[in-house]
Amino acid sequence: MSESLRQLQHAFMDYLNTGETASFQPHVIAQGRITVDTRLAIYRNAYRIRLTETIETDHEVLGLYLGDDLFDQMTRGYIQQHPSTVPSLRDFCDALPTFLAQKMPFSEHPILADIAAFERRLLNAFDAPDAQRLGFSDLQQLPVPDWPRCQLRFHPSVQIYSCQSNAVEAWQSIKAEQTPTAPDYSATRHWLLWRGDTRLTEFISLAPFQHELLMGFIQGRNFAEQCELMMQFFDVEQAPQQVLSALQAWFEMGLIAKLQT
Structure with missing residues (x-):
């Protein structure tokens, strides 16, 4: 790409983002009755x-929760x-939860940032x-001596989300009209x-012990360490049973991608 073309592209983006026409206006000509300023305004508005449509698409429920005026x-x-700042709009809204948490009047209502963060996780x-x-069955085939040292690697779609509000419950209510x-x-x-086998995104709430168990495996703890961790919640006989029961459920849900010893 020539330096002159790069400079022209940067000048165009500066205009789109700021509305400042000084550096880009000389490169645009009038077309019939449409003035240079009108042509520039058409591009900037479009x-x-x-960008607004991207926010609406990525955060549909947040928009419904806010209402038209606050969403605008x-x-x-x-x-x-x-x-x-990049060609793809896939990550354009990544900073939206932080924006809502810091910008008045939205920061007065922390549930808004939580709803946005949940939708990003989805x-x-x-x-x-x-x-x-x-x-x-893959776990059952593992040699018994390897069980204590067994670690789990989860499917890339697995996300853990924690918040201090009832944001997800509010999201579910709005989805259900x-x-x-x-x-x-x-x-x-x-x-x-x-994301399940059917390619639908799913989510469930976690009890405190389930959250600790999941986070432990995600952080690389093995089966023996997790059984010891569960003794904070259960007695010495129940702890291994709870870990095994959770493992079976996770396999059935399609969460486990790899076993590692």
């Missing part, structure tokens, strides 16, 4: 509409503060690479998300 305010502020699970999925309950910040909630 570009911002495309959010999209204008986000586009101004976080202009797109998108990540849906877009994750494909990988093999092991069955429980029901009125969500008032925001509740009384307890930390944990959720497991993944």
Whole structure:
């Protein structure tokens, strides 16, 4: 790419993001009755509409929760503060949860950032690479002496999401065309998300011990270490049974991609 073309592209992007025409206007000519300023405005408006549509697509439920006026305010502020910097719009909204957590008036309602973060996790699970999925029979075939040292590697779509609000419950209510309950910040909630065999994104809530167990395996702990960890929640006989029961469920859900000893 020639340096002059690169400079022209940068000048065009500067105009789209800031509205400043000084560096780019000389490269545009009028067309019939359409002035240079009008032609530039058409491009800039179309570009911002495309960015707005991306936010609407990625965060449909958040938009319904906010309502039209607040959603328009959010999209204008986000586009101004976080202009797109790469050709693909796949990651354009990655900073939206942080924006909502820091920008007034949205920061006064933490559930908004939580809903946005949950929708990002759903998108990540849906877009994750494909990988093999092991069955429980693969674990059963593992030599007994190897069980204590066994570690799990999860399917790339597996996501763990934790938040201090009832954001996911509100998301579910809106999806079901029901009125969500008032925001509740009384307890930390944990959720497991993944893409199933049918390529549908699924999620379930996690009890505290289930969250600890999943995070332990994700962080590389082996079966023996996980059984010891579960003794914080269960007695010495129940702990291994709880780990084994969880493992069987995870295999059935298609969460496990690899066993490693």
